[in-house]
Amino acid sequence: AQSVTQLDSxxxxxxxxxxxxxxxxxxxxxVYLFWYVQYPNQGLQLLLKYLSGSTLVKxxxxxxxxxxxxxxxxxxxxxxxHISDTAEYFCAVSDNSNYQLIWGAGxxxxxxx
Amino acid sequence: xxxxxxxPKHLITATGQRVTLRCSPRSGDLSVYWYQQxxxxxxxxxxxxYNGEExxxxxxxxxxxxxxxxxxxxxxxxxxxxxxxxxxxxxxSSVGDSILGETQYxxxxxxxxxx
Numbered sequence: 110a111q112s113v114t115q116l117d118s119x120x121x122x123x124x125x126x127x128x129x130x131x132x133x134x135x136x137x138x139x140v141y142l143f144w145y146v147q148y149p150n151q152g153l154q155l156l157l158k159y160l161s162g163s164t165l166v167k168x169x170x171x172x173x174x175x176x177x178x179x180x181x182x183x184x185x186x187x188x189x190x191h192i193s194d195t196a197e198y199f200c201a202v203s204d205n206s207n208y209q210l211i212w213g214a215g216x217x218x219x220x221x222x
Numbered sequence: 223x224x225x226x227x228x229x230p231k232h233l234i235t236a237t238g239q240r241v242t243l244r245c246s247p248r249s250g251d252l253s254v255y256w257y258q259q260x261x262x263x264x265x266x267x268x269x270x271x272y273n274g275e276e277x278x279x280x281x282x283x284x285x286x287x288x289x290x291x292x293x294x295x296x297x298x299x300x301x302x303x304x305x306x307x308x309x310x311x312x313x314x315s316s317v318g319d320s321i322l323g324e325t326q327y328x329x330x331x332x333x334x335x336x337x
Contacts, residue, residue, distance in 0.1 A: 141323040152224060152312055152328035153265075160323040199265065208320035209278055212265045 111136050113202050115213035122190055123221045130185040130216045132200030142183040143201040143210065144174055153199060159183060170194070195220050225249065226329035228313050234335045240301040243332045247294055247315030253277070254296040255316070255326060256288055260309035271296055272319040303336045310334075 116131040134140060141160055145153040157168025164176040174185045183200060200213040225248035235241055247254050256268040258281075267280035271290035282288075285303075290296040300307060310333050314326040 143325075145328075152226070152330045153314075154224065154328065155325050158323065158325065203320075203322060208322060209267055209270070209280065210326065212267070214264045 111202055111204060111211045113200050113211050113213040115198075115200055115216045117216050118214065119217045119219060121219040121221055124192055125189050127188050128186065128190050128194075128218065130198050130200075130218065132183045132185065132213060134181050134183065134200075134202045134211075136181070136202060136204045138204045140202050140204045142174075142176060143203075144168065144172070144183070144185050145199045145201065146170075147197045147199065147215075149196070156185070156198070190218070190220055192220050192222065194218055224327040224329065226313060226315050226327050228311075228329035228332050230332060231330065232333050232335075234337065235303060236337055237303055237305060239303050239336075240299065241303065241334065243298040243300070243311055243313075243334075245296045245298070245313030245315075245329060247296070247313075248327050251315035251317050251327070252294065253316045253319055254290055254294070255314040256282075256296070256298050257312040257314065258309045259312060259331075263309075265312075268298070270320065277319055300334070305336050308334055308336045 144156040270278040
């Protein structure tokens with residue numbers, strides 16, 4: 110069965126520092142991977158997604174993620190974070206065996222001034 | 223603004239009561255998904271409707287039900303409410319019927335507090 114593991118529940122980082130939010134999944138077939146962001150008191154919105162092709166995916170607000178099939182990972186990165194990036198970030202996966210999105214538990218990104 | 227609207231924004235009710243949450247999808251979207259987000263369970267998929275028909279069920283309790291109307295808006299009915307039902311309920315919509323790789327667009331949520 111599919112599962113998604115977000116390894117950190119919280120990631121504190123200083124403003125303008127780089128950040129990596131980790132996501133690992135389990136699936137034996139081709140996967141489709143997503144990162145969504147939830148700003149305080151808002152719904153979720155899509156940051157980026159990997160369907161096929163280039164393993165480096167660029168999203169909105171300067172975020173990017175790299176699909177690594179051998180390590181079954183899809184880590185999210187940003188070279189320099191801003192206070193406005195304070196939010197919770199969710200990784201999700203779907204594949205040919207289960208069309209519904211399977212969600213990770215979320216990672217809260219805390220930006221320290 | 224995702225184009226998905228949910229009402230009400232907040233709801234406070236008592237245990238044992240019944241409430242109805244409403245969702246209007248983005249224009250042109252045929253699928254509606256309902257999710258529950260709570261501190262202890264995280265984001266849980268409840269149910270999906272596509273063009274008026276139920277398509278997939280997740281961790282939805284028997285006390286909960288949903289429907290999608292001909293105008294494509296959807297309602298989630300929660301009955302015999304318990305304290306543990308307090309959560310944020312999200313609706314999302316997409317164009318197709320769980321098309322692989324398709325983006326879901328989320329509404330702002332309804333915050334339910336059961337006292």
